[in-house]
Amino acid sequence: MHHARLTPFPQGFLWGAASAAYQVEGAHDADGKGPSVWDVFTHLPGKTFQGSNGDVAVDHYHRMEEDVALMKEMGLTAYRFSVSWPRIFPTGRGEANEAGMAFYERLIDALIAAGIEPVLTLYHWDLPQALQEEYGGWEDRRIIADFEHYCVALFQRFAGKVKYWVSLNEQNYNTTNAYQLGTHPPAVQDRKRFFTANHHAFLANATVIAAFRKHVPNGLIGPSFAYSPAYPASSAPADMLAFENAEEFTNWWWLDTYCFGRYPQAALAWLQKTGEAPDIQPGDVAILQAGLPDFVGVNYYYTTTFTDNPRDGATMQRINTTGQKGTTPSSGVPGLYRTTPNPHLPTSNWDWAIDPTGLRIALRRLASRYDLPLMVTENGLGEFDKLEAGDKVHDDYRIDYLRAHLQACQEAMSDGVQLLGYCPWSFTDILSWLNGYQKRYGFVYINRDETDAKDLRRIRKDSFFWYQTVIASNGQKL
Ligand code: BG6
Numbered sequence: 001m002h003h004a005r006l007t008p009f010p011q012g013f014l015w016g017a018a019s020a021a022y023q024v025e026g027a028h029d030a031d032g033k034g035p036s037v038w039d040v041f042t043h044l045p046g047k048t049f050q051g052s053n054g055d056v057a058v059d060h061y062h063r064m065e066e067d068v069a070l071m072k073e074m075g076l077t078a079y080r081f082s083v084s085w086p087r088i089f090p091t092g093r094g095e096a097n098e099a100g101m102a103f104y105e106r107l108i109d110a111l112i113a114a115g116i117e118p119v120l121t122l123y124h125w126d127l128p129q130a131l132q133e134e135y136g137g138w139e140d141r142r143i144i145a146d147f148e149h150y151c152v153a154l155f156q157r158f159a160g161k162v163k164y165w166v167s168l169n170e171q172n173y174n175t176t177n178a179y180q181l182g183t184h185p186p187a188v189q190d191r192k193r194f195f196t197a198n199h200h201a202f203l204a205n206a207t208v209i210a211a212f213r214k215h216v217p218n219g220l221i222g223p224s225f226a227y228s229p230a231y232p233a234s235s236a237p238a239d240m241l242a243f244e245n246a247e248e249f250t251n252w253w254w255l256d257t258y259c260f261g262r263y264p265q266a267a268l269a270w271l272q273k274t275g276e277a278p279d280i281q282p283g284d285v286a287i288l289q290a291g292l293p294d295f296v297g298v299n300y301y302y303t304t305t306f307t308d309n310p311r312d313g314a315t316m317q318r319i320n321t322t323g324q325k326g327t328t329p330s331s332g333v334p335g336l337y338r339t340t341p342n343p344h345l346p347t348s349n350w351d352w353a354i355d356p357t358g359l360r361i362a363l364r365r366l367a368s369r370y371d372l373p374l375m376v377t378e379n380g381l382g383e384f385d386k387l388e389a390g391d392k393v394h395d396d397y398r399i400d401y402l403r404a405h406l407q408a409c410q411e412a413m414s415d416g417v418q419l420l421g422y423c424p425w426s427f428t429d430i431l432s433w434l435n436g437y438q439k440r441y442g443f444v445y446i447n448r449d450e451t452d453a454k455d456l457r458r459i460r461k462d463s464f465f466w467y468q469t470v471i472a473s474n475g476q477k478l
Contacts, residue, residue, distance in 0.1 A: 001411075001415065003411065003414045006410045006411060006413075007410065008475065008476065009476075010413075013077075013419075013420075013421055013422070013474065013475065014077055014078035014117060014164075014421025014423070015076060015077045015470070015475075016078030016079060016080055016117075016119060016421050016422060016423030017071070017074075017076055017078075017079060017443060017467075018079075018080035018425050018426055018427065019060070019079075019081050019082070019427055019430060020121065020124035020125070020169065020430070021082045021084035021087070022036065022039075022125065022431070023054060023057060023426075023431045023432070023433070024057050024431075025060050025061040026055060026057040026058065027059070028055045031097070031099035031100060032087075032097045033084065033087045033097070033100060034086035034087075034128055034129065035086060035130075036085070036126035036127060037126065037127045037128075037129050037185040038054065039053075039055075039129065041187070042054065047187075047434075048436065049322065049435050049436035049450065051451075052431060052436035054431045056456075058428050058430065058446045059453075059456050061103065064103075064107055064110065065110060067427070067444075068110040068114055070444055070458060071111075071114065071116055071427065072115070072116065074443065074467060074468050074471070075468050076471070077116060077421075078117040078118075078164070079427065080423040081120065081121065082120075082123070082166075083104055083120060085123065085126060086126065086127075086128040086130075087100030088100045088153060089153075090130075091130035091131075092128035092130045092131040092146050096153050101157055104120075105158075108158060108161050109161075112161060118161070119162075119164040119166065119377070119421075120154070120158065120165050121166040122151050122165065122208065123147070123168050125169065125170075125174050125433075127185075132186060137197075138198075138200050138201055139197050139200070141200055141203075143204060144200060144203050144204045144207055147207070148204070148207050148208055148211055151167075151208040151212075155211065156215055159216040162216075162219065163220060164219070164220055164375070165212065165219055165221040166221070166222065167205050167208055167209060167222065167223045169223075169224045169297075169299075169377075170224060170226040171201050171223065171225075171254060172225060172250070172253075173299075175197055178197070179191075179194035180194050180316050181316055181318060181319070183318060183434060184433070184434075189316075191276045192275070192276050194276075195276050196278055196279070198254075198278065199278035199279070199280070202254075202257050202258070202288060203284060203287050205258065206258075206287050206290060207287060208291070209291035210291040220294040220295055221294055221295075222258075222293035222295040222296050222297055222372075223254075223258050223293060224378065225251075225254055225255060225296060226299045226301075226378075227255075227298050227299065227300055227362050228250070228251075228303060229251070229304075229358055229361050229362045230243050230304055230305075231306070232305070232306060233305050233340050234307075236308075238308040239306070239308060242307055242309065242336070242338070243337070244266075245266075246304070246306040246337040248266055249267050249333065249336060250304075252264040252267070253267055257288060258296070259293065259369075259370040259372065260370075261285060262288065262289075293372065294372070295373040295375055296370060296372055296373075297374075297376075297377035298366065298374055298375065298376050298377060299376075299377055299379070299425075300358070300359045300379045301352055301380070302352040302354070302355060303345070303361070304353070305340055305341070305353075306337040306338065306339060307337070307339075309334055309335065309338035310334070311334050313334050313338055314329075314330050314331060314332040315331070315334060316332070316333070317329045317330070317331035319350075319434075321350075321434040321435045322435075323349045323350055323384060323435070323438065324349070325347065325348075325351060326351065327351065341353075342355075348381060348382065348383060349384065350382060350439060354381075354401060356404035356405050356407065356408040357408060359379065359409065360408040360411045360412045363376075363408075363409070363412035363415075364412055364417060367416070373418040374417060374418065374419055375419070375421050376409065376423060376424075377423050378423065379402075380398075380424045380425035380426060380441045381401040381402070382432060382440065383398065383439070383440060384438060385429075385440045385461065387445060387459065391457075391459045392462075393445045393461035393462060394462050395461045398461070398463045399462060399463050399466045402424055402463065402467070403466075403478050406422065406475065406478055424443075425441050426441040426442050427442060427444060428442040428444040428446055428458065429445055429446040437450050442461070443460070443461055443463050443467055444459065444464060445458070445459040446459075447459065
């Protein structure tokens with residue numbers, strides 16, 4: 001579809017940016033915070049790029065006022081951040097730690113005072129280590145009640161101040177790394193355990209959405225999903241079937257369960273045959289159906305192209321965490337699908353396909369299938385940046401990426417998609433979980449590297465000034 005005129009961005013469109021607690025806060029043991037699984041995991045030898053960790057991160061915990069002042073200067077109308085569960089409940093449950101609550105209250109108040117709508121993510125992977133040790137975290141049903149207890153504490157405290165809430169961030173990406181690739185804690189490689197942990201996360205997600213209705217009746221809540229739309233490598237029927245398999249197993253498995261309250265049929269049938277299906281107990285489907293979201297948060301970075309995979313074919317592989325282009329191997333599930341490079345698309349140094357049209361396709365597929373409003377809760381380009389004389393960072397490649405993806409949002413809105421806002425990843429540079437500090441995403445450069453926290457100086461990149469103009473014109477000057 002080539003529209004003659006694009007629908008303008010609506011008044012009240014949320015012009016945001018995003019972050020996550022572990023990736024920015026630092027202050028890993030301040031004010032009564034307990035350890036998360038990431039605090040422990042990043043200190044194990046060989047788990048992250050050059051042993052990088054979030055002990056200090058970009059020290060947002062101590063520089064919050066300065067960071068919010070920069071957001072205000074840039075003109076943001078929304079800011080997506082996550083709350084660290086072990087800051088609120090150091091051992092996962094029990095009495096809330098007031099100092100942890102108070103930090104987020106100060107942040108939320110500062111945002112509101114700056115005219116910025118807070119978008120609060122309840123869970124961005126930093127599970128209290130105590131719950132991992134006590135019962136294996138997401139592998140045990142006890143996680144559902146503990147997660148609800150934690151979320152309800154936040155609902156009660158912030159219901160009057162926060163309208164937009166994200167339940168789970170990228171359950172799909174996090175659990176794939178945690179239980180298939182073994183690259184996120186608890187570093188397991190077992191598909192049966194993967195589907196079990198996911199089933200509990202679905203139940204926890206629906207349970208807190210049901211609780212949200214009671215505590216935050218005027219708010220909106222939904223999960224953020226890492227949506228990489230599947231493409232077929234060719235029109236050969238075997239590739240088309242691989243593409244259907246991939247879309248169902250890597251996307252609809254999560255999204256259908258969130259939005260319809262049931263698993264997609266072909267994938268479930270396959271897993272029941274292989275013995276990997278989750279144990280769906282009586283009452284589980286009712287729980288899923290009582291906690292459907294108000295919107296879907298879309299984290300979009302790239303599309304993935306799939307081809308046929310024989311029964312003795314490629315298995316899951318480690319991802320590129322070095323920025324050495326061209327080092328990502330083909331990865332898949334034998335008998336279902338495997339990835340293959342898309343010759344039509346350029347890639348970043350981390351081999352992520354750059355595909356703005358893929359974002360338009362993503363938004364349309366989700367809007368048509370689920371008939372829900374959408375919010376882009378992440379989108380961005382992780383690249384090496386160069387700090388030049390006079391504190392300049394000329395990240396024109398990032399501007400090009402974001403501009404093209406905002407155009408895709410506008411095209412999707414012209415196609416009828418209801419889009420609440422756009423929160424690119426990330427506001428400042430952050431710790432990339434496995435890729436250290438050298439894979440930068442921010443509008444604001446942070447002067448630090450993997451091993452040296454330096455002075456943590458904040459430096460406005462060229463993209464900062466570009467986005468400022470975009471926001472000031474409500475998207476008319478892209
Ligand atoms: C998403 C996460 O996977 O993408 C973020 O929600 C993450 O936390 C971002 O940083 C970019 O991924 P990466 O691996 O490049 O840091």
